[in-house]
Amino acid sequence: MSRTLKLCAYVFAPLILLITVICIYLDFGNSQKFRNSIWEPKSSNWEVLDEGSSGIWANMNAKYQNDQVIRFYHEGNDATREVLLYAESRNLDIWNTGSRYTDIRLRREVAKEMISMIPNHKVLISNVSMVLANSMSSGQETKNLPPLDFNTLSTMPQEPFSKLYLKYTEEFYKNYQNLEAINSYLRLLASMYSDLCELTSLGTTAEGRSILALRIHGRIPNKDEKKEVIILQGTAHAREWISIPTLCYSAWKLVAQYDSDNRVRKLLDKFEWIIVPVLNVDGYAYTWSEDRFWTKNRQSLKNSNCKGINIDNNWGFGFNGQGNPCDELFGGLEPFEANETFAMFNLISNTLPKEKKSTVGFLDIHSYSQSVLWPYAYSCDLLPADDENFQELAMGLTKVLHQVHGRLYSHQQACIPFDGIHKHYHPGAAIDFAYFNAEVRWPFTIRLRDVGDYGYLLPAREIVPTSREFYAMLLYYGQFISEAAY
Numbered sequence: 001m002s003r004t005l006k007l008c009a010y011v012f013a014p015l016i017l018l019i020t021v022i023c024i025y026l027d028f029g030n031s032q033k034f035r036n037s038i039w040e041p042k043s044s045n046w047e048v049l050d051e052g053s054s055g056i057w058a059n060m061n062a063k064y065q066n067d068q069v070i071r072f073y074h075e076g077n078d079a080t081r082e083v084l085l086y087a088e089s090r091n092l093d094i095w096n097t098g099s100r101y102t103d104i105r106l107r108r109e110v111a112k113e114m115i116s117m118i119p120n121h122k123v124l125i126s127n128v129s130m131v132l133a134n135s136m137s138s139g140q141e142t143k144n145l146p147p148l149d150f151n152t153l154s155t156m157p158q159e160p161f162s163k164l165y166l167k168y169t170e171e172f173y174k175n176y177q178n179l180e181a182i183n184s185y186l187r188l189l190a191s192m193y194s195d196l197c198e199l200t201s202l203g204t205t206a207e208g209r210s211i212l213a214l215r216i217h218g219r220i221p222n223k224d225e226k227k228e229v230i231i232l233q234g235t236a237h238a239r240e241w242i243s244i245p246t247l248c249y250s251a252w253k254l255v256a257q258y259d260s261d262n263r264v265r266k267l268l269d270k271f272e273w274i275i276v277p278v279l280n281v282d283g284y285a286y287t288w289s290e291d292r293f294w295t296k297n298r299q300s301l302k303n304s305n306c307k308g309i310n311i312d313n314n315w316g317f318g319f320n321g322q323g324n325p326c327d328e329l330f331g332g333l334e335p336f337e338a339n340e341t342f343a344m345f346n347l348i349s350n351t352l353p354k355e356k357k358s359t360v361g362f363l364d365i366h367s368y369s370q371s372v373l374w375p376y377a378y379s380c381d382l383l384p385a386d387d388e389n390f391q392e393l394a395m396g397l398t399k400v401l402h403q404v405h406g407r408l409y410s411h412q413q414a415c416i417p418f419d420g421i422h423k424h425y426h427p428g429a430a431i432d433f434a435y436f437n438a439e440v441r442w443p444f445t446i447r448l449r450d451v452g453d454y455g456y457l458l459p460a461r462e463i464v465p466t467s468r469e470f471y472a473m474l475l476y477y478g479q480f481i482s483e484a485a486y
């Protein structure tokens with residue numbers, strides 16, 4: 001209840017600004033920044049999500065009903081790594097690779113076969129279909145948010161507009177949302193707080209969608225001022241859904257608390273925050289329509305029928321142009337070949353003509369495994385000069401996060417230390433490039449909930465707790481950077 005009251009307070013303040021908002025809408029029509037097609041309405045009613053026969057549910061249920069997710073432990077079996085390599089060669093879906101275990105999604109029959117070779121295992125998900133269906137329902141009423149028609153909204157009087165904003169916000173975090181709803185929400189936020197932020201496009205994907213970024217700057221009069229930038233990027237990997245509502249939540253709280261929270265106001269006045277909740281736009285759309293566990297983007301590839309580049313292997317540091325295009329880890333033939341990576345490269349490395357700002361913070365949000373990771377991801381043989389500083393900040397971040405809901409996040413270098421015989425390389429990682437090439441001072445990869453109970457199928461009821469603890473951590477991050485001598 002008190003949250004609703006608070007929201008009301010936030011809404012009344014910017015009401016006057018809605019006139020400005022309407023002007024901005026009119027401008028949207030002419031602006032190159034937006035592709036109108038994104039905002040076309042599909043329905044005007046709030047629909048109850050049909051978990052039965054319609055659309056993706058039936059499709060996905062059939063697809064994954066024989067699938068399991070199993071954690072294979074590395075220790076106690078000399079042949080383990082060999083078997084895991086074998087799993088890779090059979091193109092099994094590897095969910096998570098750590099130094100001590102590997103989580104794999106595989107069909108029941110294949111699972112039996114592998115368990116006979118690696119007895120040291122734990123079944124994480126015994127029926128993927130069932131857990132997938134459960135992850136989509138918050139236990140409360142399950143609503144599929146309709147996309148909003150902003151042509152109509154631009155003529156909507158203030159009061160119903162604010163009501164719509166409140167209603168949309170309230171529903172938004174109850175469940176995972178599809179791309180249209182996310183875009184609608186971001187645009188709604190940008191409209192409500194048009195004095196504090198703007199929604200822009202960083203580029204276009206292979207399938208022609210806009211990569212949207214919310215640029216939050218506070219109410220500093222001179223926008224050309226050389227403000228330092230903190231960039232937050234989510235969903236480089238399409239199936240890591242939790243990163244989207246988590247980043248939307250942070251964007252929402254930053255703008256909504258600007259006037260009421262001194263700490264937030266200082267952070268927005270000092271830095272420009274650029275938040276990209278859905279970097280892999282095409283891939284995310286694909287996880288709703290075809291394959292819940294799709295990871296890469298959807299770019300067509302030369303000389304291959306397989307599609308997609310893994311965005312977190314496509315950056316210019318330690319890039320590996322080889323590899324099988326059909327592989328989930330395929331990072332492209334050239335660095336920045338993926339439109340999404342190229343768009344972020346331009347943003348981070350300051351090469352856009354209008355950008356005269358330097359990026360000091362960069363958080364690349366992934367899931368799962370609850371960890372705060374710093375460069376280098378490429379190999380544990382490389383130690384960053386800032387290792388101690390990273391460690392200090394990471395410890396602070398995990399501590400603050402822990403205070404919110406008691407969750408434990410680990411913190412370490414992003415590389416995976418395998419045994420002496422087998423080395424693990426992570427070519428073309430975003431944080432490595434950000435740190436080494438773009439000289440971003442504080443780059444981290446954050447891997448959100450959970451530690452494997454649900455993995456990518458984190459239940460919707462965990463959206464808000466995950467977002468809340470992340471937001472606490474984010475404020476600490478901003479404060480640390482603003483106080484750090486660098």
Ligand SMILES: *[C@@H]1O[C@H](CO)[C@@H](O)[C@H](O)[C@H]1NC(C)=O
Nearest residue numbers: 061065066127128129130133
């Ligand atoms: C897995 O769950 C789905 C959905 O509840 C069900 O239709 C299917 O039969 C289950 N599969 C097995 C092997 O139990």
Ligand SMILES: *[C@@H]1O[C@H](CO)[C@@H](O)[C@H](O)[C@H]1NC(C)=O
Nearest residue numbers: 203204205206207208339342
């Ligand atoms: C992105 O992909 C499209 C379609 O392949 C292409 O036409 C466009 O030029 C690309 N944009 C950038 C910024 O690379």
Ligand SMILES: [Zn+2]
Nearest residue numbers: 237240366367
């Ligand atoms: Zn990831």
